[in-house]
Amino acid sequence: MQTAYVTIASPMTVIQPRLPVGPLARSAPSAPVAGATRRLGKDQELCAEGAAATFFYKVVSGGLRTYRLLEDGRRQVDAFYLPGDIVGLEAREEHRVTAEAVCETTVIAYRRCSFEAASRGESEFVREIVAAILESLERARDHLLLLGCKSALEKIATFLLDMSRRENDEDAVALPMSRVDIADHLGLRIETVSRSLTELGRRRLIEMPADRRRIVLRNRAALRDLADGIEAVM
Amino acid sequence: MQTAYVTIASPMTVIQPRLPVGPLARSAPSAPVAGATRRLGKDQELCAEGAAATFFYKVVSGGLRTYRLLEDGRRQVDAFYLPGDIVGLEAREEHRVTAEAVCETTVIAYRRCSFEAASRGESEFVREIVAAILESLERARDHLLLLGCKSALEKIATFLLDMSRRENDEDAVALPMSRVDIADHLGLRIETVSRSLTELGRRRLIEMPADRRRIVLRNRAALRDLADGIEAVM
DNA sequence: CGCAAGATTGAGGTCGTTCAAATAAAGTGG
């Protein structure tokens, strides 16, 4: 689930904190975690989705936005970060969102390799908890993109693929939850859920057996395109 | 930010697992983390929002939904949890979401007190990182409720109050970001953002100085009601 | 079989969007 993040012998030091602003500001002289101040102009990128997460940042002045995109350009701004906030901390190899300045902004950069290193000393128990929390965060972010940007049909396609993936990618997807639950999950009404499923069936992307709690995926590629916001060619 | 969570010597039994499901099943014999299997009927509640988070759970069979509500009953189902998933892990004193079974479901309960205990031994650095991640998760969940349930006016009210809170609750809120950013954050179009702000001004809940990047909150109570989904009495 | 709950389908309404234009603000160069 979580991929191990091994820092290859990065010369890194231990931090010995005890600051009022939080430990981040107080690394030991000999083992600095923190780095330089960085100034960003309006709309300048701090870090990109997919880029190596070598640093994370604390906002000093100005503000940042983090966002994700659909293929056709629709954008979901996950959050804004104001002075004092910490951004880019995901304990993963890659950043999952793009961060940009909304105006003239100053941040302090911290090396983040120390996190995996530090937690390597931790109990397996703590690590698994952190991994589970990160998993929740990633799912939540995926869902922000869905709720903020996608149409009803795209939402349903996304949902079906997600359920399928979590059930070992079988073509037959079991939906243990009711239409009401699905609707409240996707920010739709049950009637719209029903109509969207019917429409996907009409388009031959899925098939619905008599048992309404089971759905067969007939055309994953097309469903994937729908879910990713690529306009359907039809 | 994070309050310490001390477990008072609860008599608890050790599990000796060695399941393929991850470390949770394999805590040290002397420091057992896990507990009993629990069976839930359809729609039965596993844990409630606000309740003490004494346990967290791993789904064995069936499925769970987690959700949050607005005052008038609108519901956002944050996520579904299928066999193998871990739920209720927030490293906080209280659960932030309600978890219920979507059908006949079996879970394994784990004591979660050990997390704070275990992390007490961790470096301040790791704890701050975990705290920042949890902060992100909470914000994301709040935002799911906003995107999934709220009307345009409610979204704007929520956004203004949130920005105000993060800027020391001043009545004058600075909005460093553009209307486009706000729109993409709230799942709206810039025109709708603009219209909603105008409408709030018309209702005397806010005031907009000439400088469009600044907004004065005139009636926080009414804004709060709007944000919480309490129908406006007017 | 008969009933209750859930799911689907249909018709009409609404909120937010789209497209377009007006207004305001912020630069730019003279």
Added chain:
DNA sequence: CCACTTTATTTGAACGACCTCAATCTTGCG
């Protein structure tokens, strides 16, 4: 400092996706 261009924001009118309300159909279960 001012005319001019560019960009951001606000406002208006018409459209459309999804919602609401209501009826029908299906399924599960006593």
